[in-house]
Amino acid sequence: MQTSTSIGSEKVLLLDYTMPSQVVMFGNLAVSVEDAIPDLPEIAFSANLCLEELITNTIQYGLGNAPDRAIRIFISRSLDCLEIVVRDDAPPFDPFKSVPTPDIDAGVDERDIGGLGVHLVRTLMDEAWATYDGTGNLITLKKTLKQ
Numbered sequence: 001m002q003t004s005t006s007i008g009s010e011k012v013l014l015l016d017y018t019m020p021s022q023v024v025m026f027g028n029l030a031v032s033v034e035d036a037i038p039d040l041p042e043i044a045f046s047a048n049l050c051l052e053e054l055i056t057n058t059i060q061y062g063l064g065n066a067p068d069r070a071i072r073i074f075i076s077r078s079l080d081c082l083e084i085v086v087r088d089d090a091p092p093f094d095p096f097k098s099v100p101t102p103d104i105d106a107g108v109d110e111r112d113i114g115g116l117g118v119h120l121v122r123t124l125m126d127e128a129w130a131t132y133d134g135t136g137n138l139i140t141l142k143k144t145l146k147q
Helices: 023-036 041-062 116-124
Strands: 012-020 070-077 081-088 127-132 137-144
Touching: 012 023, 023 041, 023 070, 041 070, 041 081, 041 116, 041 137
Parallel strands: none
Antiparallel strands: 012 070, 070 081, 081 137, 127 137
16 A cells, blocks of 8 residues: 655545455455545545445456455545546456446335446446456546535
């Protein structure tokens, strides 16, 4: 893990964290996220919910629960925005295009399985998208900061 308070540009890198692909490691990640943005506890909480959901899906489905793969998390901040990037080396997958939007008004018995986590991410963040760069998935989350 590496933290920084200045990188000499408008966007400041606050966290560069690598975790093994093990869900038991979320506690350490959560503390690191909170430490990276101590003045934004509500956003840190939302970021941790989103990270847990997205990374759990990556570990279970993308990496087949392999415990020895690296997942890297970056948090950067500008004056008006917090940006979170999650990088993994799983096969290409875009949860924002591949997962259907759930019918949250349907009863539990009528609702299709899946999609609630992605819906949660879309609700808590202002922007969310995924790309594949040929070596891994990059999930980017952005949250506008109130001035």
